[in-house]
């Protein structure tokens with residue numbers, strides 16, 4: 001098989017990993033790349049976009065995660081790129097200005113560290129043989145040793161290890177071969193510690209991903225775990241990937257029944273609500289207790305979590321735009337951090353007399369009017 005043939009297979013199989021922000025539009029991360037194959041637009045943290053070459057090093061895997069189409073028992077066409085092939089093909093795209101960064105993941109080839117050696121070798125070749133100084137995102141394989149993780153951190157711009165589930169109980173159900181604490185939480189803690197402010201690799205960004213709905217985990221459990229990842233573990237981004245029924249074994253909770261948390265049985269709505277909760281945590285200063293759940297631990301399918309909070313705190317509203325703190329403004333459904341900042345700046349030039357002065361329209365304007373008044 002030549003390199004392009006392998007890339008076709010490996011890039012298609014890398015689509016299940018969303019922990020790199022590939023795709024910039026809503027659900028864009030689920031679509032194929034710009035070239036229909038392996039080049040993906042990615043949103044940059046400071047705004048703008050870049051393009052990543054996203055691929056697996058190998059889709060061979062000795063793991064048996066029940067939700068994963070690459071698990072050892074599935075009958076799929078397997079192949080592996082050498083580190084040299086990865087570095088060469090990436091540089092060809094880079095020199096043609098078609099890709100500006102690399103996202104490299106892999107199935108487990110024998111052992112976690114044997115796989116990490118190859119992933120790190122590809123990155124090392126790019127850094128030292130080709131002098132590439134740009135963006136490299138490396139996947140940390142569950143169970144990797146501390147030394148292999150440090151090696152990745154020394155080479156990468158970003159690293160990720162997918163937590164997949166919010167606890168051992170769920171991990172044991174769908175990833176029996178992985179020890180939740182030793183293989184997942186231990187490396188996550190190490191990565192978070194080394195990349196925290198003042199840590200040896202503080203320039204490196206750590207991300208992770210939950211697979212949503214493969215087990216019978218609740219949104220409450222996922223959101224609790226998400227707060228720990230941002231708080232105690234210093235992770236920079238948490239992603240959510242709705243489990244796609246049909247990809248896994250028939251006996252896992254996500255295959256046996258429709259997600260009980262979702263009245264509409266819509267895994268993507270659930271994923272979307274989790275992203276909204278994530279935004280409230282990262283951008284709006286919502287504390288863990290501010291995210292409210294139904295009796296079964298689910299987020300509302302009908303309303304976003306901010307509106308749910310507002311409707312449960314009538315004593316807080318209406319918020320007065322001319323005098324409220326930024327924290328209070330951020331609690332108003334329809335008002336985001338940019339508009340809240342704009343309101344605070346506008347106050348320096350006189351009073352806001354009508355909400356329409358904020359320049360928002362339609363449904364968003366109606367939402368703001370339901371919870372805020374100028375005076």
Ligand code: SF4
Pocket residue numbers: 061062063064065068069070071072106107108
């Ligand atoms: S370790 Fe598990 S999730 Fe990762 S590729 Fe192998 S089977 Fe899939």
